[in-house]
Amino acid sequence: MSPPLMESSASTLVIYPASQPQQEPKNENNGGIVFGSNLQQMQGEMPKEFLWPSRDLVDTTQEELKEPLVDLAIFKNGDEKAIANAAELVRTACLKHGFFQVINHGVDPDLIDAAYHEIDSIFKLPLSKKMGAKRKPGGVSGYSGAHADRYSSKLPWKETFSFLYDHQSFSNSQIVDNFKSVLGEDLQHTGRVYQKYCEAMKDLSLVIMELLAISLGVDRGHYRRFFEDGDSIMRCNYYPPCNSANLTLGTGPHTDPTSLTILHQDQVGGLEVFVDNKWFAVRPRSEALVINIGDTFMALSNGRYKSCLHRALVNTYRERRSLVYFVCPREDKIVRPPDNLLCRNEERKYPDFTWSNLFEFTQKHYRADVATLQSFIEWQQCSNSKSKPSNF
Ligand SMILES: C=C1C[C@]23C[C@H]1CC[C@H]2[C@]1(C)CCC[C@@](C)(C(=O)O)[C@H]1[C@@H]3C(=O)O
Ligand SMILES: O=C(O)CCC(=O)C(=O)O
Numbered sequence: 380m381s382p383p384l385m386e387s388s389a390s391t392l393v394i395y396p397a398s399q400p401q402q403e404p405k406n407e408n409n410g411g412i413v414f415g416s417n418l419q420q421m422q423g424e425m426p427k428e429f430l431w432p433s434r435d436l437v438d439t440t441q442e443e444l445k446e447p448l449v450d451l452a453i454f455k456n457g458d459e460k461a462i463a464n465a466a467e468l469v470r471t472a473c474l475k476h477g478f479f480q481v482i483n484h485g486v487d488p489d490l491i492d493a494a495y496h497e498i499d500s501i502f503k504l505p506l507s508k509k510m511g512a513k514r515k516p517g518g519v520s521g522y523s524g525a526h527a528d529r530y531s532s533k534l535p536w537k538e539t540f541s542f543l544y545d546h547q548s549f550s551n552s553q554i555v556d557n558f559k560s561v562l563g564e565d566l567q568h569t570g571r572v573y574q575k576y577c578e579a580m581k582d583l584s585l586v587i588m589e590l591l592a593i594s595l596g597v598d599r600g601h602y603r604r605f606f607e608d609g610d611s612i613m614r615c616n617y618y619p620p621c622n623s624a625n626l627t628l629g630t631g632p633h634t635d636p637t638s639l640t641i642l643h644q645d646q647v648g649g650l651e652v653f654v655d656n657k658w659f660a661v662r663p664r665s666e667a668l669v670i671n672i673g674d675t676f677m678a679l680s681n682g683r684y685k686s687c688l689h690r691a692l693v694n695t696y697r698e699r700r701s702l703v704y705f706v707c708p709r710e711d712k713i714v715r716p717p718d719n720l721l722c723r724n725e726e727r728k729y730p731d732f733t734w735s736n737l738f739e740f741t742q743k744h745y746r747a748d749v750a751t752l753q754s755f756i757e758w759q760q761c762s763n764s765k766s767k768p769s770n771f
């Protein structure tokens with residue numbers, strides 16, 4: 380029996396109750412919502428699973444944040460005074476909200492364009508093909524339609540495709556191989572584009588790590604060395620247009636559990652950051668990359684640098700895309716601030732943890748939100764007790 384479609388006129392998505400509930404692990408949604416961009420636009424009332432509480436929706440100021448634009452050309456010129464000035468800009472932004480943008484970052488604009496082009500190659504695939512590449516429970520890699528297999532409420536109005544990037548892989552075709560195996564030979568070129576994109580992101584992330592170290596006054600190479608052998612995550616986001624855009628969110632309010640996020644958004648706009656108790660729009664700048672501090676870097680700086688609280692709105696008329704590279708350490712690395720960051724008698728804000736533990740927490744026990752790190756620390760502390768915090 381084929382599933383009854385709740386579909387209507389032109390373009391973007393279909394949502395249908397599945398005919399048979401599938402065997403899903405605990406916390407996985409059995410409601411049968413399937414969200415696919417290449418099918419038909421649902422009309423009428425918004426399914427209740429996509430409704431977000433008004434406290435998460437309101438208060439957008441429409442104002443743009445005057446965040447610093449950090450010019451990375453200084454690293455090419457080697458002008459130490461300019462580097463110190465840039466580090467000061469970064470420090471001020473990270474102490475306050477954990478967000479800045481970089482220009483002259485060295486990533487080829489044609490590569491960014493190609494990466495956008497390949498977002499379409501992925502999401503315009505038939506739904507059956509995308510479902511064949513579906514993320515496995517407990518892992519982050521693969522296709523996800525509205526995270527409907529994981530959650531049953533506050534579904535994000537988006538499709539995502541994620542994959543891991545091992546900084547130290549001996550193979551220079553790890554992503555090409557991954558695309559071929561999960562999406563087929565036809566997506567080989569897409570894999571090649573993202574292979575190059577991730578290589579460029581890795582190089583850039585290490586430059587930013589150096590700038591962060593300078594800005595915190597620790598050994599300049601400390602964070603660069605810490606992340607050199609990391610295991611990062613690349614995610615392509617596709618947000619279909621939504622005729623009830625004011626009732627839902629593309630990505631709900633959250634801080635990234637990862638270390639540093641390097642994000643490019645298209646010209647539609649929708650990314651917002653929370654500063655001084657208000658949501659501010661981040662103006663899309665094609666020449667810039669957005670940098671967010673994540674929870675793991677907040678811990679590495681002993682809480683000095685704020686993990687950036689942000690969200691993504693959807694648009695009534697236009698589809699939106701973003702390219703997100705989440706910088707992560709190697710999974711078994713102990714996350715702890717460098718000794719020479721801590722002043723005499725300064726208390727540690729967070730106990731030691733490994734990235735693999737925090738990652739697992741976000742995939743198996745907790746839906747990343749505005750309080751992930753604190754909830755993780757409490758969970759770790761009482762991991763032998765029965766009352767573990769959970770927001771599932
Ligand atoms: C460790 C991770 C959890 C998320 C994927 C990676 C990096 C960022 C996280 C995420 C994007 C933060 C917002 C909520 C989330 C559920 C999402 O909307 O996609 C998060 C990711 C996830 O668990 O899939
Ligand atoms: O699409 C965006 O602009 C934001 C996405 C985001 O915050 C995320 O994927 O973590």
Ligand SMILES: [Fe+2]
Pocket residue numbers: 633634635640689
């Ligand atoms: Fe994010």
